[in-house]
Amino acid sequence: MKSATGPVGYPRDGLPEISFLGRSNVGKSSLINSLLGVRQLARTSSTPGRTQLINFFLINEALYFVDLPGYGYARAPVDVKRQWGPMVEQYLATRPNLVLSILISDLRHEPTRLDLQMKEWLSSRGKPFIIVATKADKLSGNQLKVSLSRGARVLDGAEMIPYSAVTRKGADRIWKEITKRTVEA
Ligand code: GTP
Ligand code: MG
Numbered sequence: 537m538k539s540a541t542g543p544v545g546y547p548r549d550g551l552p553e554i555s556f557l558g559r560s561n562v563g564k565s566s567l568i569n570s571l572l573g574v575r576q577l578a579r580t581s582s583t584p585g586r587t588q589l590i591n592f593f594l595i596n597e598a599l600y601f602v603d604l605p606g607y608g609y610a611r612a613p614v615d616v617k618r619q620w621g622p623m624v625e626q627y628l629a630t631r632p633n634l635v636l637s638i639l640i641s642d643l644r645h646e647p648t649r650l651d652l653q654m655k656e657w658l659s660s661r662g663k664p665f666i667i668v669a670t671k672a673d674k675l676s677g678n679q680l681k682v683s684l685s686r687g688a689r690v691l692d693g694a695e696m697i698p699y700s701a702v703t704r705k706g707a708d709r710i711w712k713e714i715t716k717r718t719v720e721a
Contacts (some may be wrong), residue, residue, distance in 0.1 A: 558640030560606030
């Protein structure tokens with residue numbers, strides 16, 4: 537629908553917004569596409585740093601999915617890195633339409649200090665959020681268990697919803713959370 541770097545570019549129709557955030561390359565854009573059952577609505581890439589603007593996707597004229605640029609991409613150009621913090625923080629901190637943030641982590645890797653900081657920032661500001669752990673299809677059943685409990689430990693006991701953009705396993709639980717914050721709100 538539209539892309540923005542700041543408030544002048546945000547939609548003005550007052551609809552609720554669900555934001556997707558996490559480290560670069562964790563699968564934010566893939567999660568958006570697979571929840572909607574469409575390919576490449578949000579552009580995905582095996583190269584980190586694909587998403588560099590705040591992208592708003594209008595869903596059924598009822599809500600927006602907001603694809604945020606990933607953080608912690610070490611090789612991003614300096615001006616991109618300098619812009620990331622203020623651009624994303626301004627959106628998360630000031631946007632009244634934001635009803636839920638989906639913090640995404642890659643099950644194959646232990647959540648980082650940045651993930652923990654992001655989670656604590658959201659909690660401390662009373663921003664509703666859920667944590668989704670992606671790429672579950674890349675792990676065996678036992679690896680999945682180990683990785684989920686390791687993630688919960690690193691993220692201070694937070695619950696993680698396992699998800700795969702390939703099989704869409706976990707989509708129902710995520711949609712339930714989204715519906716709770718939008719339709720029923
Ligand atoms: P940036 O916009 O660069 O921050 O990345 P992103 O978080 O939007 O990640 P993106 O969706 O572009 O996915 C990164 C890579 O991971 C792509 O090659 C995807 O195909 C792959 N990927 C994402 N989710 C999954 C998943 O659930 N399973 C598997 N097997 N691959 C995935
Ligand atoms: Mg992306």
